[in-house]
Amino acid sequence: MRDVALTVLAWLYLLYLLRLLGLALLYAALDGLGVAHAPPPWPKGELVRDIVPFLSVVLLLVAWLVTFALARWNLLRDTRDATSQPAPLDRAVHDQHCGISPSQRSAMDESTILIVDVADTGQVVSVECRRQV
Secondary structure, rough: HHHHHHHHHHHHHHHHHHHHHHHHHHHHHHHHHOOOOOOOOOEEEHHHHHHHHHHHHHHHHHHHHHHHHHHOOEEEEEHHHHHHHOOOOHHHHHHHOOOOHHHHHHHHOOOOEEEEEEOOOEEEEEEEEEEOO
């Protein structure tokens, strides 16, 4: 409950800090639509001056992200290990390791939905097989 309350307070504080930006967007939309309105409550250019530090931090984070992505592009796109995977484990060995009986295996092969309960040790406790209708 405490985490939810603190999260809501943080969002409300963020919205409070961005209230002038929302108001500026409203004035810009009204100007774009040609709607007459009272002049904004700030001198011309003052809002832009106030949001420049915020925009510079955003620009710095975007530049860092793009630089990281470009520097690691080859590593991120490397698929050699993905195409050289070992052969799959034999089904009987896998079933024996997980404690799956032959009757459970045949029911699993015939089912379209499996609900498997696995113990912390990795052993299969139960398998519920269902057919999709």
